[in-house]
Amino acid sequence: MSLQRQPRLVTLEGGEGAGKSTVLAALRDALLASGCEVVCTREPGGTPLAEQIRGLLLDTRHEPPSPETELLLMFAARAQHVSETILPALRRGAWVLSDRFTDASYAYQGAARGGDVDFIAELERRVVGISPGLTLLLDVPVEIGLQRARGRGDADRIESEADEFFERVRTGYRTRAEAEPQRFRIIDASQPVEAVAAQAVAQLQAHRDALQVSG
Template sequence: MTGLIAQARLVTLEGGEGVGKTTVLNSLRDALQSSGMEVVCTREPGGTPLAEQIRNLLLDTHHEVPAFETELLLMFAARAQHVRETILPALQRGAWVLSDRFTDSSYAYQGGGRGLDAAFIAELELRVVGIQPGLTLLLDLGVLQGRDRTRGRDLAGHGPDRIERERDEFFERVRAAYLSRAAAEPQRFRVIDATPPADVVAAQAVAYLRAHMDSVQ
């Protein structure tokens, strides 16, 4: 998108529920550190103390349900803080940043899932965020399989948050929005089938990261 500054050392992980982003992020971190790189691992919404408080507001199931526009604006409020307090300082000192979700999540969840105007999201991205990842790894998994995985996590004592409680139709729209963005920006996105075992998925992600690192150096 015109006006956004691409940050080669910012790598983001995207995908729906249950795709296994945490396992992949850990493998990417290990690969970068083994190459002697400083790595900052972070997440959205969150990544700073203030942004984490906004995350709690967004995902808590005990208060009133936010309007869709409220949800979107809170996401960008957290993201603005995240970019300025965590991401940009790390990039400026030469570190690599691995983020579990970034702006593409707003296009998928609030745009695709909630039906909010993509042009409005793009305007917020330009004015509030201003940067774009150099590489985005989209872990793609069928909604039903993803829900099965999160159900197992819920049984382990981690109850679903407010967004995880949405209906399957919502997550089908989220997945379609992600795939549409990946098709529109093939130079930035790499789509990875998240169906195989976690180590196989992680190995594919690391291979894409190493190829990207070669292009940066």
């Protein structure tokens, strides 16, 4: 079973402190200004049940999940997210902007935790079934990203990982982007946030223009 590409599903990826929330807001405003319906969401999360799973994954007050448990919980939340939020929005013609999607599992549970990439791909096919039309990878050096993220306050369980963990995350993301250049656009997120947001909006517009030409 192959993944169904969803042109109006746009995902933002990147390590901690990459500025995804700010960029997502800029993309939302650009789409709203052109008269589109927009659904903004995030992973893990995006539905009440999936948000509860997010709490389990990120909470530092209980024992850490094993890598296998973490992976399966991520995909359990994602399955709910796709069926209850993403697909209904796409079917009614809305654009969906998601702060992280399946690529995050390849980067975090795969590259950083050493998980079985073939198993992740099998879960993606069987549980998710769709892929984004456009993925913006906000790439930032780990030192800069963590400085930003840890300046926000208490770190969650994943934000508390060692720097080497996030180096592997960054490598995992870049490997994904190199393997799928038709879907990924890499943006230097070490720039001022206004410049990052402007480049992201430009990439979204280019994606929309290409859809109009092809469709």
